[in-house]
Amino acid sequence: MGSKGKLRNISGSKSVLNGIAYLAYIFLYLPILVVIIYSFNKSEVNVEFTGFTMKWYGELFAKDRDLWTSLRTSVELAIYSTIISCVIGTFATIAMHRYKFPGKQLIENLLYIPIVIPEIVIGIAFLATMSMFGVDMSMATLVISHVTFCIPFVIFTLRPRISGFDASIEEAAMDLGATQWRTLRRVTLPMLTPGILASALMSITLSIDDVTISFFAAGPDNTTLPIRIYGMVRGKISPDVYGLCVVIMAATVLLAGVGMLIMNLNAARTRRMRED
Numbered sequence: 462m463g464s465k466g467k468l469r470n471i472s473g474s475k476s477v478l479n480g481i482a483y484l485a486y487i488f489l490y491l492p493i494l495v496v497i498i499y500s501f502n503k504s505e506v507n508v509e510f511t512g513f514t515m516k517w518y519g520e521l522f523a524k525d526r527d528l529w530t531s532l533r534t535s536v537e538l539a540i541y542s543t544i545i546s547c548v549i550g551t552f553a554t555i556a557m558h559r560y561k562f563p564g565k566q567l568i569e570n571l572l573y574i575p576i577v578i579p580e581i582v583i584g585i586a587f588l589a590t591m592s593m594f595g596v597d598m599s600m601a602t603l604v605i606s607h608v609t610f611c612i613p614f615v616i617f618t619l620r621p622r623i624s625g626f627d628a629s630i631e632e633a634a635m636d637l638g639a640t641q642w643r644t645l646r647r648v649t650l651p652m653l654t655p656g657i658l659a660s661a662l663m664s665i666t667l668s669i670d671d672v673t674i675s676f677f678a679a680g681p682d683n684t685t686l687p688i689r690i691y692g693m694v695r696g697k698i699s700p701d702v703y704g705l706c707v708v709i710m711a712a713t714v715l716l717a718g719v720g721m722l723i724m725n726l727n728a729a730r731t732r733r734m735r736e737d
């Protein structure tokens with residue numbers, strides 16, 4: 462009886478945990494499902510679903526130039542800031558892992574500041590700094606502000622990867638005559654590729670999603686998509702915005718799938734290299 466009771470308790474606990482997990486998934490993905498459904502709604506008010514239509518997708522691709530302009534600005538900003546932050550973050554991670562230098566611990570502690578302090582504080586501080594030096598807000602200031610808060614995430618994403626890195630592989634490459642630069646390019650960076658891709662995907666997501674810092678760093682001709690949608694929330698959101706959100710979600714899923722495929726191919730390549 463005792464063992465049967467324990468099995469029943471384990472089964473009951475498992476059912477409760479599964480139920481909590483299902484509720485968590487519903488809580489996370491139900492709003493996304495609602496956005497997808499209402500992107501096909503006939504009603505312009507979007508208070509209730511009145512019928513199925515593809516009209517808003519047609520208007521989205523044919524008329525809404527402002528939305529597409531804002532989306533292009535967001536995508537360009539995400540690409541620029543991701544490339545710069547991944548390059549700086551990757552080399553900073555390698556340097557902090559390999560070398561000891563004065564102020565290293567201070568720099569590592571300072572990396573937490575953009576993560577733990579509110580974004581509105583970062584935005585106001587950035588605006589005040591640019592104004593003090595007489596710098597006009599533009600795409601360049603947007604890129605600088607996004608690189609500032611993306612770099613720590615790149616470093617923290619790469620740290621676990623480089624911590625488990627087998628340094629003997631680099632030593633073997635240099636023993637065989639490879640220079641430090643060639644070893645970095647042909648051995649170190651390929652081994653770090655999964656972490657770099659993960660940090661790039663995170664940087665893209667953070668950059669496209671940001672509203673607060675972008676609001677303070679953007680110029681009059683550099684309105685990002687989140688800022689434009691936030692401005693529309695105070696009035697009336699047209700249904701084609703839901704359609705644009707669906708398009709972005711589809712592109713995000715596709716991008717994540719490609720990233721996972723590249724990471725799996727790289728992992729298989731790494732396993733083959735170790736077996737050889």
